[in-house]
Amino acid sequence: MPKQTLLKINNLYVEYHSKKGVLGGKITIHAVNGVSLDIYKGEIIAIAGESGCGKSTLAKSLIQLEPVKSGEIFFEGENTLNLNKNALKNFRKKAQMVFQNPYASLNPKMKIIDILKEPLEINTDYTIEKIYETVKEKIKLVGLDESCLELYPHEFSGGQRQRIAIARALMLNPEFILADEPVSALDVSIQAQVINLIKELNQKLGITFLLITHDMSVIKYLADRVAVMYLGEIVETGKTEDIFASPLHPYTKALLNSVPQINKTSKKSLLKGDLPSPADLPEGCKFHTRCPHVMEKCKTCTPLECGASHKVRCFLYE
Numbered sequence: 001m002p003k004q005t006l007l008k009i010n011n012l013y014v015e016y017h018s019k020k021g022v023l024g025g026k027i028t029i030h031a032v033n034g035v036s037l038d039i040y041k042g043e044i045i046a047i048a049g050e051s052g053c054g055k056s057t058l059a060k061s062l063i064q065l066e067p068v069k070s071g072e073i074f075f076e077g078e079n080t081l082n083l084n085k086n087a088l089k090n091f092r093k094k095a096q097m098v099f100q101n102p103y104a105s106l107n108p109k110m111k112i113i114d115i116l117k118e119p120l121e122i123n124t125d126y127t128i129e130k131i132y133e134t135v136k137e138k139i140k141l142v143g144l145d146e147s148c149l150e151l152y153p154h155e156f157s158g159g160q161r162q163r164i165a166i167a168r169a170l171m172l173n174p175e176f177i178l179a180d181e182p183v184s185a186l187d188v189s190i191q192a193q194v195i196n197l198i199k200e201l202n203q204k205l206g207i208t209f210l211l212i213t214h215d216m217s218v219i220k221y222l223a224d225r226v227a228v229m230y231l232g233e234i235v236e237t238g239k240t241e242d243i244f245a246s247p248l249h250p251y252t253k254a255l256l257n258s259v260p261q262i263n264k265t266s267k268k269s270l271l272k273g274d275l276p277s278p279a280d281l282p283e284g285c286k287f288h289t290r291c292p293h294v295m296e297k298c299k300t301c302t303p304l305e306c307g308a309s310h311k312v313r314c315f316l317y318e
């Protein structure tokens with residue numbers, strides 16, 4: 001069956017302006033640089049890359065938590081950047097976000113019942129009974145007991161708080177959830193429970209997930225497809241099994257090589273030097289300052305994306 005596109009990103013750019021430049025002048029941070037990507041209905045797609053590569057900014061810009069400089073974002077065929085206030089409100093019901101830190105994302109002064117009721121009170125005309133019924137249904141769905149509803153966030157472990165944050169994201173029956181490093185703030189011992197919950201919600205409810213993570217092991221277990229991001233650009237996209245079995249881009253190879261569970265033979269990272277500043281992007285291929293295969297043309301010319309289902313942006317494959 002042909003895949004149905006839920007969200008289509010065309011040539012997206014996101015920039016910040018900061019006042020911290022030399023002599024107090026403004027500098028421009030080029031966080032997302034011409035990203036184009038299709039996200040298919042019902043899949044879990046992961047955006048991989050080092051911290052600072054622009055993956056969280058990309059996710060936030062998709063639901064307009066970050067302003068977009070240019071480009072298009074189509075959700076179910078409509079450009080979300082042109083929506084009026086009501087249509088934007090509807091889009092935000094369908095697209096929810098789960099943040100990295102469940103300690104910061106839940107209001108410590110609110111009981112869990114109130115945290116979960118809030119989206120329904122703001123966005124629906126449900127009766128009180130229907131609101132309570134929905135809250136109980138969602139809290140069960142994330143594997144917690146109704147008895148937790150009268151408690152406050154500080155009375156829970158990190159894993160339980162992340163379940164509550166996921167329950168809140170589920171309140172309006174979203175079709176799409178962006179999960180930004182959903183397990184990286186949790187103890188390793190409980191990460192697997194939250195990872196399994198995401199898998200279960202994807203399989204049982206058909207929710208599409210965009211997973212933002214630097215953890216290649218989480219991606220290997222959870223994602224159907226992977227897009228690898230470097231300095232605000234997607235440099236490789238493909239099915240998870242293809243990316244892990246035969247990575248093409250030198251940056252993807254270096255990322256995978258740095259994960260000991262995945263590559264048991266190599267302990268040394270192939271990544272040389274630091275990630276360049278997104279305020280001062282290298283010319284040509286943005287990876288050329290760290291690439292072991294750099295050629296003269298890589299320093300001045302930008303490689304185009306090539307390939308069909310497994311795509312790469314590198315002169316070695318053009």
Ligand code: SF4
Nearest residue numbers: 285288291298314315
């Ligand atoms: Fe390396 Fe050149 Fe490929 Fe960039 S285009 S990844 S510098 S070989």
